Amino acid sequence: MGSDEIRSQGFSLKELFRDVTYEIDYYQRDYTWGEDEVRTLLRDLCGSFRNWSTNPSYLRRPHTAPQYFLGPFVYYEPSRNRRYLVDGQQRFVTLHLLFLQLRLSAQERADARAVDRLNRVITTDGEHFSLGITDHEPVLRAVAESRKYETGVGDSLSRRNLWARSQQIESQLAEELDAENLHRFTEWLLDRVVLVGIRAASSDHGYRMFETMNDRGARLTAVDLLKSHLLSHVGANEDELNTQWHEMLRELVTDREDSTSTSRFIKAFLLARCAREGLDEDRRQIDSNLNVWVRQNAAHLGLVPERPDNFLHFVRDLLKSARLFRPFLAAGRALKTGGDRLETVLFNERNGLSCQAVAILAAIDPDDRPSDAKDKGRLVADYMDRWYALRVLQDLPVQSADADTLAHDTLVPLLRKCRTVADVAAALGDLVTQDAGSIRDAVTLGLRGNNAHQIRYLLARATAYVEEACQRPHDVLAYLDRDRFHIEHLWANHHHRVHKEIPDPVVFRSRRNQLGGLGLLMGRENSSINDLPLNEKAAYYARSNVLLGIIAPGYDQRNPLLREFIKTHKLDKALRPFGPRETMTSVVQTRQELYLGLFEHIWNPERLGLPVPPTSEPEDGAQPPARPRQAAAQRRPAAGRR
Structure with missing residues (x-):
C-alpha cells in the first residue's frame, strides 16, 4: 500500500468483526450518541428487516435481497487483526451494545445458533471484546453478564451513556420486534447489513483524514436545506x-x-x-x-x-x-x-x-x-x-x-x-x-419472557392510581424504574408449597406469573423477602403501597380514605386482606379481578374526556339515529396546502 494510498472495501457485520479488534486514538471523542440517534438507528434497522421478512421471495432466496447500507467508516490497520477507528466510533459502539442485548435474548430462548454467531462478533477469543476500548469494558462486562452497572462519581461520560443506551436498546427491541422474530433479525443483521470501510495508510494519514473531515464545517442538515429552499x-x-x-x-x-x-x-x-x-x-x-x-x-x-x-x-x-x-x-x-x-x-x-x-x-x-x-x-x-x-x-x-x-x-x-x-x-x-x-x-394475562415492560406499566398505573386516591405520597416514575421497584411475585418459586392444590408445575408457573399474583415492591425489600411464604410476606407488604399492603389483615383499619375508596369503587370483594388458609388460585383470581376493575376506572373514556355514545338496540331493524355533534366548519389547511 502506497504512503498515502486510500482503499475501500464493503463488509457485512459478520465480516467486520471477525477475528478483529477495533480501538480508538487519543483524538477521538467520548461515546456521545443520545436517545434519538440510537432510536433512529434501531427503527431504521427494524423497519428494513420487516420489509425483508415480509417478502416471500427474499425469504426463499436471502442472497437476492438488497443489502442495508449503514454508511462508511474510516480506519487504519497498524498490524494484522488490529484496527484503529478514525471515523465511525458511535455506530460501532451502538452495534456492539445491540449485539450484547441480542445475545442475552438468545440465551433466554436457548437459541444456540444465534448465541454462537453473536459470540463471534462480540469477542475475538471468547473473552476479549472486539471493541478494545478500555474505558468501556466495565459497562460492557456488566451488560454481557446481565447485571446492573453502578455508575460512580468518577465515571466518564462514555460509561454513563453506554449504560443508558444499553437499557434503551433492550426496551426498544422489545417494542420493535416480537420474540419469535429475534432469531431471523439476528441472521439478517449479521448477513445483510453492510458498512464500507475506507482504509487510511497509517496513523498520521488517518489523523489528517480526521482533521479534514472535521475542519470543513458542520454538514448541512435537511432542516438547513429546507430553510435555504x-x-x-x-x-x-x-x-x-x-x-x-x-x-x-x-x-x-x-x-x-x-x-x-x-x-x-x-x-x-x-x-x-x-x-x-x-x-x-x-x-x-x-x-x-x-x-x-x-x-x-x-x-x-x-x-x-x-x-x-x-x-x-x-x-x-x-x-x-x-x-x-x-x-x-x-x-x-x-x-x-x-x-x-x-x-x-x-x-x-x-x-x-x-x-x-x-x-x-x-x-x-x-x-x-x-x-x-x-x-x-x-x-x-x-x-x-x-x-x-x-x-x-x-x-x-x-x-x-x-x-x-x-x-x-x-x-x-x-x-x-x-x-x-x-x-x-x-x-x-x-x-x-x-x-x-x-x-x-384479560382474566389470565400475566408476565412472560418479553412483556415485562408492559406488565410493569400496568402495575405502575394501578399502584399510582390507588396511592393518589388515598392521598399517599407516590412516584409513578419510580414504579416504572426496574432498578428502584421490582415486579414482586406474591408466591415464591417453590411449587412444593402448593403441590396439593396445584399438582401440575406448569400450571403453577402460569398462575404465579398472572397479573393477580404480582405487585410492585422496592428493590431492597424484594431482595430480602422474595423467598418467604405469602402469609409471612404480608407484614412487610404493610410498609409498602396500598395494593400490596391490603393483603395484610387489619391494614384497612384506621384508614378512612382507603375504606372510602373501596366503597366508591365497589371493590370490597377484591381490595381486601387474605388469611393464611386462602388458596393460591383464590387469591390470584381475586386480585386479577381487582386489577381489571382498577384499569376500567383508570382508562374509563368518560374520565378521559372521551364521550362514548350510549348503545341502544334499534327497533324493527331500523337504523339507529345519527349521533348529534357540533357542526364544524371546514378546517383551514396548512399555509400553502391545496
Missing part, C-alpha cells in the same frame, strides 16, 4: 421569514443536548398536515429526506415561485404550531401533572408511541388558542395511552409499527377534519366504541 423563493419577505425561522428554533430547543428536535418537529408537522392520506411513499420520503419531499411536492403544497407569500405563510404556520406544541415537547421529557395533566405524553414516549406527535399536530390548528391546543393534545395522548393499555391487556402487539399504523392510518385522517376541542373529543369517543375486546377479558 424557502428563503430562496420568499422574495421581499426574506428577512421576515429568517426571523420567524429562528423564533421557531427557539421554541423547539428545550434541551441543548437534543440536536434533532427541530427535524423531528418539522417531519411530524408535514406528516400531520401535508402528507397525502394513504400514500406510504409520502411518509417514507418525509421521514428520510424531508427537504427533498417539500421540493418534489411543491405544487401539492402550493409552494410555487409565482406565489412567494405562500412560503412565508408556510413558515408562519410552522412557528405557530411550534409554540403550541412546546408544552408537549416538554411533557415528553418530564412528568407534567397538576393543572397541565399531560402525564400520558411522557408515558407514551416511554412506551414507544413517539408517533403521538404526528397525531397531536393533526388535531392542533396553528391558529388555536394555547388552552384549546393543550386540551386537544391531551385528548389525543390519553386516547393513545388507552389504546396501548387495551392492546397489552388483550395480548396484542404494541410495537412501533402498530402505533404508526394507528397514528397515520386512523388518527391523522380523522383529526384533520376536527376544528374544535369538542370535535376532537367526539371523534375519539367514536373510535373508542370501535375498539374490540373488553378489559375484563
